[in-house]
Amino acid sequence: MSLFSTPFDPARDAALVTGAGNGIGRAIAQALVGEGVRTVFADVSAERVSAATRTSTRPELAVPWVGDLAKPEACDALLAAADAALGQVTHFVHSASPPRREADHALAVDRRTWQEMHAVNLDAGFHLARGLAKRLIAAKRPGSCLFLTSLHAGTPRNLPHYSTAKAGMAMLVKELAKTLGRHDIRVNALVPGAIAAGGFVADASLAKHIPLGRLGEAKDLAPMALTVLSNTLSAYVTGAAFVVDGGLSLTNWFEPPALDE
Numbered sequence: 467m468s469l470f471s472t473p474f475d476p477a478r479d480a481a482l483v484t485g486a487g488n489g490i491g492r493a494i495a496q497a498l499v500g501e502g503v504r505t506v507f508a509d510v511s512a513e514r515v516s517a518a519t520r521t522s523t524r525p526e527l528a529v530p531w532v533g534d535l536a537k538p539e540a541c542d543a544l545l546a547a548a549d550a551a552l553g554q555v556t557h558f559v560h561s562a563s564p565p566r567r568e569a570d571h572a573l574a575v576d577r578r579t580w581q582e583m584h585a586v587n588l589d590a591g592f593h594l595a596r597g598l599a600k601r602l603i604a605a606k607r608p609g610s611c612l613f614l615t616s617l618h619a620g621t622p623r624n625l626p627h628y629s630t631a632k633a634g635m636a637m638l639v640k641e642l643a644k645t646l647g648r649h650d651i652r653v654n655a656l657v658p659g660a661i662a663a664g665g666f667v668a669d670a671s672l673a674k675h676i677p678l679g680r681l682g683e684a685k686d687l688a689p690m691a692l693t694v695l696s697n698t699l700s701a702y703v704t705g706a707a708f709v710v711d712g713g714l715s716l717t718n719w720f721e722p723p724a725l726d727e
C-alpha cells in the first residue's frame with residue numbers, strides 16, 4: 467500500500483482551522499477539504515470565510531464560523547460550534563493572527579494592539595488547543611495540532627508584540643507536546659518564511675536573499691502542514707518545528723559563493 471494513499475481517515479477525522487479566511491490558513495483548510503476531511507473554517511471576517519468555503523474543492527465539507535478570537539468567549543463559542551458541526555475535532559491548525567504594521571515598533575505600539583496580537587496568537591491558541599485536547603482525551607482518540615509560528619519567534623522583527631507572541635507560541639508547542647504525548651496527541655509548529663499571503667506585505671526584492679530564488683506562496687505551506695498533521699505520516703513527530711522558507715533563514719553576512727556556470 468502506498469504510504470501517501472491514506473494520510474487521513476475522512477470517516478473519523480475532522481479539522482478546525484483558525485485564520486482560514488485568508489493566506490496560509492485558507493490554503494491549509496482547503497487542502498484538508500481536498501483530502502475529504504470535514505473542516506471548520508474559522509475567521510473574524512465573514513466575507514473571507516464565505517469566499518474560502520465557497521471556493522473549496524468540496525464546499526459541502528467546509529463549515530464556516532465567524533468570530534473574533536481575541537475574545538475568550540469567542541473561543542468557547544468556536545469549540546461548541548465545532549462540537550455541534552463535526553462531533554470530535556481531531557486536527558487543529560492555529561493560523562489566525564492580526565495584521566502586522568511596520569509602524570508598530572517598540573516605541574510606538576499601543577496597548578490594545580499589543581494585547582490583541584497576544585490574545586489571538588497565544589491565548590486563543592492555548593485555550594482552543596487545550597479545549598480540543600480535553601475532548602480527545604475523554605474520547606480516547608489520537609489528535610494532532612499545528613501552530614503557525616514564525617522565524618521571528620527567535621529573531622527580532624521590529625514588531626515586539628508579534629515576535630513575543632510567536633516566541634510564546636513556540637514554547638506553547640513544546641509544553642503541550644510534552645503534556646499531551648502520552649494521550650497520543652501530537653503538537654508541532656510550522657514556521658513560514660516570507661510568504662506573499664496577506665499578513666506580510668512582501669517586497670519582491672527580498673527574493674535575492676532566498677536560496678530558492680522566490681518569495682513563498684500560501685500554497686507552499688499546505689503539503690508540509692498536512693504531512694505533519696497526518697497521524698499516519700507523522701505518528702512519531704511531536705514538539706518539532708518545521709521551517710518552510712525556501713532557505714531564507716540560511717541568510718547571513720556571507721553571500722553564497724560565485725559559481726562558474
Ligand SMILES: NC(=O)c1ccc[n+]([C@@H]2O[C@H](COP(=O)([O-])OP(=O)(O)OC[C@H]3O[C@@H](n4cnc5c(N)ncnc54)[C@H](O)[C@@H]3O)[C@@H](O)[C@H]2O)c1
Nearest residue numbers: 485487488489490510535561562563614661663664665666
Ligand atoms: N505570511 C508570512 O510571510 C508569514 C510568515 C511567518 C508566519 N506567518 C504566520 O502564519 C499565519 C498566517 O499568516 P498569513 O500571512 O496567511 O496571514 P493572513 O493575514 O493572510 O491571514 C490571517 C487570517 O487571520 C484572521 N484573523 C485576524 N485576526 C483575527 C481574529 N481576531 N479572530 C479570528 N481571525 C482573525 C484574518 O482575518 C485573516 O484571514 C499567521 O499566524 C502568521 O503570523 C506568516
